[in-house]
Amino acid sequence: MAGAVAVIEGLIASADSLIAPLASVEMLISDPADVGGAASIAERLPQLGIAYVDQADAEHFQAAGDAWLGRVRTGDSVVFYFSGHGVVNRTGSAIGLLEDVKAVKNRPWAATFNVQPLAQALGTIGAESAWVFFDACQEISGTLPNTIWSSNGIIIKELSLDDLANESCEPLAIAGSKFGQLAWAPDAYLPPYFTQVLLKGLSGCCVEKTRAHGWAVTGQTLLFKLRELSSAIIEAVVVTPQSLLRYSEDKAFAKVAAPFTPVAVRSDPEMALHMATAIHIMDGAELMYSTTEAHFVWRVDVPIVDRDLKVECTVAAGDAELAPQTFRPEPPSHKIVLVHAAEAP
């Protein structure tokens, strides 16, 4: 639930900069009552005029899928986001599990969907670009019974061999976890970690220069930069995004007026930065950012500029000085480790 709401908030916030204007949103939430029901979600997303929220079960997934695809017109951009439980089936395909999975004894896996055919279908509906983000585990479960194979799960569009020659785009499909691995989420209804990284990337650091749109978030940057970004902004948890389809088209998702790069400053030994009295980022002689708080890791978003910046610390009298470091702020992120001046190369 936290992931879906955060993604929709992100899309609405960046509606003006999306390459295709934001036209409509379908949202399903698992157990909305647990988080205060529709009223609470409506409060967070006042622009949508939400009166009720459908459950993320098979019936509503199918209905929302039909309504969604029914609205798609040639040249549209379509985005599919899923945050929940996932597994891989016997052929290694990523499978999303809906709220009522195993609820029906004779069709236990009917409330699932296979991401690959879904993504493939989005390439055949006339869309200009299609984006699929799957924030769920790709866990291999030895206990999954054979019956998962007998079900195709929910199919939002039946594919035909005819469609293969009529693809309008090659969708981008990224999973938040690698094949066979788990995806992680923090407690307290915060978005899962991959979603946090994705939103950060979309907000302006997974960018490249493009002829048509200037600085823009593109499929290529999301595909290749999200992993690097995650290691700079998330502590302790390793986020390992993986492409689910081959992607070779160069499509843009959103324009970015003010691209930035998240910078994570550490020290070796770790305590040295914590003991510093101040940390600064300097643009020549001009102070850009500074902090006087104690940090083991200081994170700050720095605008992308075409010149070197310098990270430097001041330390208390008697403490060993940390050597300053220069860096060129380029996307998607920077990790800087300061060392004592005596040990600096």
Place this chain on the structure above:
Amino acid sequence: MSKLTFSAVVKGAFRVNVIGPRPNDVFTVMLIGSGDERELELDDGEYFAHVTDLSTGAEDRFPVVVDRNNHQIVRVQMSQATALSTGSWRNALAKKSELPSTATPWEEEITGNKGRYRLQTKRLSGGWRKFTGKVLTNPRFPESLKIMRPGAWPESPVLRLQFDTSLGPAHVYVPMFSGGTQIKRSTEGIANILPFEQTSAAVVGSLSHSLRSEVIHIIQWASGGSTDDAVKSLMQSRDDPWLAAAAGLLLLNGGQSRTTLSWAARLASRNAWMADLGIIGAWWNAIDTPKDEDGCLHLIAQARDLGNVYFWDTFAVVDKLLATLISGKSSPSLRASAGKELRRWKALQEGAFQVGASVAWIKKRSSRTLY
């Protein structure tokens, strides 16, 4: 506005991105073939040029200054492209005792029957025998090996290279490209397998490094004609089914399959030992006669049964075809058969990894079936 010209001085396909200080200052040109020139008109100022060799993915980045008083011509010449074809290549020896003291790592490891790298061709009657074509090494390029196919290659076209890695023994099916095959070695085994001839190398390398919009230009240049006849002309001019398959996959990835792949499908029936051509044939069958789902599934199964997979992209095509058959309007029995076939292809992919555009398999010491 001032002129900036890029000129390719070697044979190959290159993408040049010129990036300037403003967000929209992104200019892209493609250089295809030796002597190709492309001109840009830019505001005066400092730019960065990013050149990508589509054969190898090698990148080069350097500053360029645009000045109205000085029309600059940037000559694009990447890495080993010309040097490889002019270097001095010598036969790798058969016996370890004959190795000179100046032997390259390749020479040491490919020599003898028990070296780290072993080349074998498949007998018609089954089983494997020592490769009878030429194996060449070059002290100037100690990481590269050149394979020249024997005259009678059509009688035993399947060449296998076995090698040891830290994770266990591995193997790759080596295309015997016309003009020779270059195998580049790495500390962990194999880094890349490409045609020795630069035009063919651009086609094969583009499977890994080109964008969809670049495919048509590369294929037209390589075949010397239109994309419609590209596979046919590549095959007929060079007698090279591996290059034809690579071109077919490239066209398929580039969304050009409707008019271009009929000849590749015909090739598939005569080269059943190559699964890649069989899969291109299945794709062609799918778009030519979309109602014939049984036929499509049969061709996919036949390709796996009779052939070996050479190119990594073939797996993605199989995934697309079978996902379509499984989740489409097919009959339940066909969907079930397609499901079984997908499981067989996934089993085939177990331990597979990408080596450039090729695919290699590693046999894990403690292999375990997951399902």
